[in-house]
Amino acid sequence: MNEFRIESDLIGDLKVPTNAYYGIQTVRAIENFKISSHKLSNCATFIKALAQVKLAAAKTNYELHSLDEPLYLSIRQACLDIIDGQFDNQFPLDLIQGGAGTSINMNINEVVANRTLEIMGYKKGEYNYCSPNDHINLAQSTNDAYPTSVKIALYQMHDEVYQALDNLITVIRIKAIEFQSILKMGRTQLQDAVPMTMGQEFEAFAYSLEKEKRKLVTAREEFLSINMGGTAIGTGLNAPKEFAELCAENLREVTNIPVYVAPNLIESTSDTSSFVEYSSALKRLAIKVSKTCNDLRLLSSGPRAGINEISLPALQAGSSIMPGKVNPVIPEVVNQVCYKVIGNDTTVMLASEAGQLQLNVMEPIIVHCLIESMELMKNALTSLKEKCIEGIIANKDVSENLVKNSIGIVTALNPFIGYKMSTKIAKEALITGKSVYQLVLEYDLLSKSRLDQILNPENMINTQTSFSA
Structure with a gap:
């Protein structure tokens, strides 16, 4: 049995594995782009989106009488099979590639065509009956089909990132309620500031991330504008004038996503x-998440020689030489994910700027970065929730003792004894080791009853902060 079939293109003839649903263009791309380990075959959502675009295009061509019914129905079934995930292993291409995505567009064209031929009773490669270019790519170009597929894929992938973020926020808010009565010292510039509750601190974490949910949703809406029907440069060459609007309508039906034709x-x-x-929205989120992880690492530092206001779940031994050491490994790994996402955003920015005249050929690296960032962020948020936040324990006695012994509470005396005297009291407390409370009484600045009232930490806390799960 022959293990290969021969296919031809502009460059010449090439062997293609007999059982492969992809064709010569895909084989050339496999050889040309050995760049990374990130393959299209691992991106099921992207493959699904590519097939959805080809299905919508085929339906449009059928309705415009450019495809006969038997061929359209066979193409439709082939696309549905790919959407169902039956042929994910037929997309072996590296996401990073030259050609502005042409190789990926031809990969999907070839797989749809050969699956269509199989459905129709022909052999793979008998393209006179169903051609990757003449039938599957009819009235299209890589330059409209590829970015449209990317937008559909990213729009769908957003849901998982959003849900992971929402789940994390919910758990942080549960902790805020749990910790709402625990007094602790607030800090600025890593120095004692004024008292607050641990619940207020965790609610601030949650609210900070809540704002990023809205940014992500707003940014996702930009993916709804598509350029199907524009073909090579947007002039619509080789596509009927009705194609753009009708294809958008069919794509809305296929994906249940409210896409629309770009105005220009x-x-x-x-x-x-x-x-x-x-x-950029992912980068903003990464910055917020990383800052939160930094804070968790600081607050759990110690346990004896650090802040130790909270304890994170002990997940693994922290050292090969220091017995008993346990490290904050989840915040650490999430920090690293955030750095990667921030770096990917820089790549996206540079690649976007590199567009020239009527096309941006750097789209593949943009796609690679976005898919990677979304996948990493989804997994990091889930890990942070399940392996860190849910298991945090507040060390109540440690936190409250730090408040009682803090020089920072002298700030509350400013309105009563003046900034200059408050500074003197703070300096002397620091030098002598005496408490602020003791020094105020020694200098006879306030009566004991009045001082007790002013320095009651609960009176210095903004009780207007609400907590809701």
Whole structure:
């Protein structure tokens, strides 16, 4: 049995594995782009989106009488099979590639075509009956089909990132309620500031991340503008004038996503601002999440020689030489994910700027970065929730003793004894080791009853902060 079939293209003839649903263009891309370990075959959502775009295009061509019914129905079934995940292993291409995504567009064209041929009773490669270019890519170009597929995929992937973030916020708010009565010292510039509750601190973490949910949702809306029907540069060459609107309508039906035709297809073909917008929203989220992890690491530092206001779950031994050491490994790994996401955003920004004239050929690295960032962030948020936040324990006695012994509570005396005297009291307390309370009484600045009232930490806390699960 022959293990290969021969296919031809502009460059010449090439062997293609007999059982492969992809064709010569895919084989060339496999050989040309050995860049990373991130393969299209591992991105089921992207493959699904590519097939959804091809299905919508085929339906549009059928309705415009460019495809006959038997061929359309076979193409439709082939696309549905791919959408169902039956052929994910037929997409072996590296996400990072030259050609502005042409190899990926041809990969999906070839798989759909060969699966269609199989459904129709023909052999793979008998492209006179169903061609990757003439039938599957009909009225399209890589320059409209590829970015449209990317937008559909990212729009769908957003849901998992959003849900992971929402779940994390919910758990942080549960902790805020649990810790709402625990007094602790607030800090600025790593120095004692004024008292607060641990619940207020955790509610601030939650609220900070809550704002990023809204940013992500707003950024995702940019993916709804598509340029199908623009073909090569947005002029619509080789596509019927009705194609763009009808294809958008069919894509809405196939995906249940409210896409619409971009107002200016020439501008839209070279524009990558929607990717920049979403990457920027991910970067904002990464900055917030990383800052939260920094705080968790500081607050749990010690346990004897650090702050030790909270204890994180002990997940593994922390040292090969220091017995008993346990490290904050989850915040550490989440920090690293955030750095990667921030770095990816820089790549997206530079690649977007590199667009020239009527096309941006750097879209593949943009796609690679966004898919990677979304996957990493989803997993990091889930790990932070399940392996860290849910198991945090507040060390109540430690926190409250730090408040009682803090020089920072002298700030509450400013309105009563003046800033200059408060500074003197703070300095002397620091030098002598005496408490602020003791020194105020020694200098006879306030009566004991009045001082007790002023320095009651609960009176210095903003009780207006609400807690809700």
